[in-house]
Amino acid sequence: MKHLSQEWLAELNLVPLWRQRTAGKDAGATTAPVVAPAPLPATQNNHLQGVHNRGYLPHLKAEGGIYFVTFRLADSLPQSALDELERSAPETRSKQIETYLDAGHGECCLRKPEIAQIVIQALKQFEGERYVLHDWVVMPNHVHLVIEPRGAHALSDILHSLKSYTATEANRSLSRHGAFWQHESYDRLIRGQAEFDRCVQYVRENPVRANLAVAPDQYTYGSAGFVAGKDAGATTGEVVAPASLPALAPDEIAQLDWPQLKHAAATCTACALHAQRTQAVFGVGDEQADWLFVGEAPGAEEDLQGEPFVGQAGKLLDNMLASIELKRGEKVYIANVVKCRPPGNRNPEPAEARACAPYLDRQIELMRPKLIVALGKVAAVRLLGRDASIASLRGQVLDYRGTPLIITYHPAYLLRSLTDKARAWEDLCFARETFQGLTKQASATI
Ligand code: SF4
Numbered sequence: 169m170k171h172l173s174q175e176w177l178a179e180l181n182l183v184p185l186w187r188q189r190t191a192g193k194d195a196g197a198t199t200a201p202v203v204a205p206a207p208l209p210a211t212q213n214n215h216l217q218g219v220h221n222r223g224y225l226p227h228l229k230a231e232g233g234i235y236f237v238t239f240r241l242a243d244s245l246p247q248s249a250l251d252e253l254e255r256s257a258p259e260t261r262s263k264q265i266e267t268y269l270d271a272g273h274g275e276c277c278l279r280k281p282e283i284a285q286i287v288i289q290a291l292k293q294f295e296g297e298r299y300v301l302h303d304w305v306v307m308p309n310h311v312h313l314v315i316e317p318r319g320a321h322a323l324s325d326i327l328h329s330l331k332s333y334t335a336t337e338a339n340r341s342l343s344r345h346g347a348f349w350q351h352e353s354y355d356r357l358i359r360g361q362a363e364f365d366r367c368v369q370y371v372r373e374n375p376v377r378a379n380l381a382v383a384p385d386q387y388t389y390g391s392a393g394f395v396a397g398k399d400a401g402a403t404t405g406e407v408v409a410p411a412s413l414p415a416l417a418p419d420e421i422a423q424l425d426w427p428q429l430k431h432a433a434a435t436c437t438a439c440a441l442h443a444q445r446t447q448a449v450f451g452v453g454d455e456q457a458d459w460l461f462v463g464e465a466p467g468a469e470e471d472l473q474g475e476p477f478v479g480q481a482g483k484l485l486d487n488m489l490a491s492i493e494l495k496r497g498e499k500v501y502i503a504n505v506v507k508c509r510p511p512g513n514r515n516p517e518p519a520e521a522r523a524c525a526p527y528l529d530r531q532i533e534l535m536r537p538k539l540i541v542a543l544g545k546v547a548a549v550r551l552l553g554r555d556a557s558i559a560s561l562r563g564q565v566l567d568y569r570g571t572p573l574i575i576t577y578h579p580a581y582l583l584r585s586l587t588d589k590a591r592a593w594e595d596l597c598f599a600r601e602t603f604q605g606l607t608k609q610a611s612a613t614i
Pocket residue numbers: 433436437438439440441442448506507508520523524527
């Protein structure tokens with residue numbers, strides 16, 4: 169039956185040419201060589217040669233080919249990257265895209281097991297019926313497939329249905345609306361065994377290249393490490409969290425650039441806080457900011473949204489910033505001492521603050537702010553490297569590795585202690601005067 173159906177496919181011109189050419193040599197192939205049909209006019213055999221419109225899906229793709237496909241989350245490429253790609257040479261573009269994607273830009277919500285599972289379940293749903301999945305991987309912000317459509321199922325239809333279903337389900341799970349995937353998918357017709365092998369290897373090793381696993385089979389969101397479900401009736405496998413990776417050493421973190429640093433924090437397992445986080449909360453704002461505000465740790469809302477200081481304390485911080493004519497994101501950066509949420513919103517333990525210190529230190533080194541404001545005792549102790557009360561530290565220009573440092577109360581504390589709000593206002597006025605003094609000093613020395 170196997171070679172009969174292959175002959176039919178060949179007659180219908182639905183077998184990839186490279187398969188027809190290698191059919192006789194392939195150890196697993198039929199003993200009767202498949203006879204390649206007479207070449208069709210160029211207008212009719214486009215599906216074998218691959219009709220590609222600048223690497224993006226044309227409306228129709230015929231069956232019979234094997235495709236390397238990439239689709240990515242809507243926020244996976246920053247506008248600056250898209251602008252840069254627009255200017256770059258077409259032949260280097262796909263490599264640049266992969267580098268950006270592997271740096272883990274955006275929210276990376278495919279890292280969440282429940283979202284990855286939605287995608288994996290959808291992929292498995294019609295495997296064997298509508299397509300053959302030769303290999304696949306669900307990365308934090310994109311998906312790669314080596315896929316062979318079957319029968320009358322066109323690749324564009326398969327991807328359309330897969331992306332729209334998973335977008336709806338993922339948005340529902342995340343309680344949000346809007347674009348989940350980028351509209352375009354990138355696809356390429358695989359033209360021979362060597363290219364097929366390269367694509368499969370590329371897909372399998374993507375998690376290793378992105379530092380998400382030490383070996384392909386340790387990454388469970390990909391075909392190499394996927395663990396099939398134990399339920400005999402299940403059509404899908406059970407998604408298991410990726411195995412822990414060895415933590416980066418502080419001197420390795422100290423060499424990272426912004427995208428690498430974000431990615432390293434997002435996948436960090438250096439302290440126990442990683443086990444319960446929804447995501448690491450890296451920081452928000454202008455990466456070349458003059459002002460850096462440092463809090464202690466993400467809370468429940470921050471853990472869900474991936475941004476520091478949201479909720480009531482965040483609103484108060486925004487009001488505090490506005491009172492000195494500052495705005496979140498404009499020459500202001502906000503970060504925390506630890507990037508992952510401590511359970512029960514407790515303060516981070518000293519060991520957790522120490523484990524996370526290389527990330528904040530590197531953020532400050534890359535940013536080089538003119539002034540740092542520590543919000544609360546945890547941030548003050550961490551940045552000063554010594555214990556002291558907030559009361560004893562207020563009203564002074566202290567020092568963090570050569571950068572002026574001012575201490576005030578944490579907004580969450582101020583929500584509970586209205587009497588200290590007036591003191592916090594004094595601290596902010598003091599910070600603004602200090603900043604103005606620093607700016608004058610700098611322009612006088614130019
Ligand atoms: S809190 Fe910091 S050190 Fe701990 S796991 Fe998160 S990023 Fe890593």
